[in-house]
Amino acid sequence: MAFPQTRLRRLRATRALRGLVRETHLHPADFVYPMFVAHGLDRREPIEAMPGINRLSIANAVTEAEQVAGLGIPAVLLFGIPATKDEDGSGAWDDEGVVQLATRAIKEAVPELIVITDLCLCGYTSHGHCGVVRSDGVVDNDATLELLARTAVSQARAGADVVAPSDMMDGRVGTIRAGLDYEGYATTPILAYSAKFASAFYGPFREAAGSTPAFGDRRAYQMDPANAEEALRETALDVDEGADIVMVKPALPYLDVIRRVKDETHMPVAAYNVSGEYAMIKAAAAAGYLDERAAVLETLTSIRRAGADFVITYHAKDAARWLQET
Ligand code: PBG
Numbered sequence: 010m011a012f013p014q015t016r017l018r019r020l021r022a023t024r025a026l027r028g029l030v031r032e033t034h035l036h037p038a039d040f041v042y043p044m045f046v047a048h049g050l051d052r053r054e055p056i057e058a059m060p061g062i063n064r065l066s067i068a069n070a071v072t073e074a075e076q077v078a079g080l081g082i083p084a085v086l087l088f089g090i091p092a093t094k095d096e097d098g099s100g101a102w103d104d105e106g107v108v109q110l111a112t113r114a115i116k117e118a119v120p121e122l123i124v125i126t127d128l129c130l131c132g133y134t135s136h137g138h139c140g141v142v143r144s145d146g147v148v149d150n151d152a153t154l155e156l157l158a159r160t161a162v163s164q165a166r167a168g169a170d171v172v173a174p175s176d177m178m179d180g181r182v183g184t185i186r187a188g189l190d191y192e193g194y195a196t197t198p199i200l201a202y203s204a205k206f207a208s209a210f211y212g213p214f215r216e217a218a219g220s221t222p223a224f225g226d227r228r229a230y231q232m233d234p235a236n237a238e239e240a241l242r243e244t245a246l247d248v249d250e251g252a253d254i255v256m257v258k259p260a261l262p263y264l265d266v267i268r269r270v271k272d273e274t275h276m277p278v279a280a281y282n283v284s285g286e287y288a289m290i291k292a293a294a295a296a297g298y299l300d301e302r303a304a305v306l307e308t309l310t311s312i313r314r315a316g317a318d319f320v321i322t323y324h325a326k327d328a329a330r331w332l333q334e335t
Pocket of ligand 1: 127129131139175176210211212213214215220227282283284285
């Protein structure tokens with residue numbers, strides 16, 4: 010009689026057999042590549058804490074988008090670095106704003122590539138908060154909603170295939186949906202950052218986007234890392250308001266939340282493998298502490314195994330190349 014250990018091992022004997030019984034598969038088609046677009050000519054500014062990621066002027070972003078598509082990655086997520094910022098973040102809904110210009114240029118050059126636009130004010134406000142700040146320093150939820158809807162419409166008009174609100178204001182998905190429908194963009198889906206935690210892992214991103222809050226923090230609108238039930242309530246609200254895809258962010262410290270959101274909402278679920286998660290692997294690999302390729306593929310596989318249908322990740326291009334080699 011075989012020992013149970015032997016029985017489990019029989020399926021691990023060869024690579025082909027392991028492949029046949031593998032539960033989770035990773036493919037470039039599961040990735041979304043985030044990009045930082047900026048004004049200027051031939052700009053390519055490295056982001057210190059995110060080796061390999063740059064702020065790109067539009068022509069360079071188009072070249073990179075072509076590469077991304079060539080690797081079999083179906084979508085990019087665009088973040089804009091505006092030339093100027095103001096109290097309300099008006100650059101966000103400017104039809105000639107940096108994200109709008111980049112969206113048009115990318116769609117023209119690579120029409121098959123899905124362009125997702127991040128929809129938030131924090132990159133455009135002088136104070137760095139995700140909404141309008143009242144005189145007492147509090148972010149005014151309701152006053153922000155209309156500006157978000159206006160931004161969504163401007164992005165859709167520029168050709169965005171999907172809009173992705175990342176602000177965490179209450180009621181934003183419903184307001185954005187109504188705004189898009191009213192302006193004739195009823196078919197533009199909303200990818201909602203539904204369970205977005207107030208995380209230390211956004212540090213490198215804020216350096217990249219220059220969006221560190223000038224005062225206070227984002228805990229009034231982003232979620233407490235201790236709460237998973239609340240993540241389900243936030244997600245349910247977004248689904249009720251019309252979200253087409255829900256997101257959990259960050260990914261690695263919240264794998265349990267990804268699993269629960271997937272099981273309980275039955276919605277398409279995205280996970281955002283954020284800047285700090287990327288920085289950790291890059292730094293450890295640069296120091297020779299771990300094998301970057303193995304660590305990245307294991308991480309991305311685990312996020313998919315937890316229940317994410319796709320992963321937004323700065324590793325997308327490298328991972329796509331590695332997957333093609335295997
Ligand atoms: C903006 C936004 C943030 C990220 C995506 N959209 C940062 C934040 O909330 O401060 C983080 C992405 C990353 O860390 O890679 N609201």
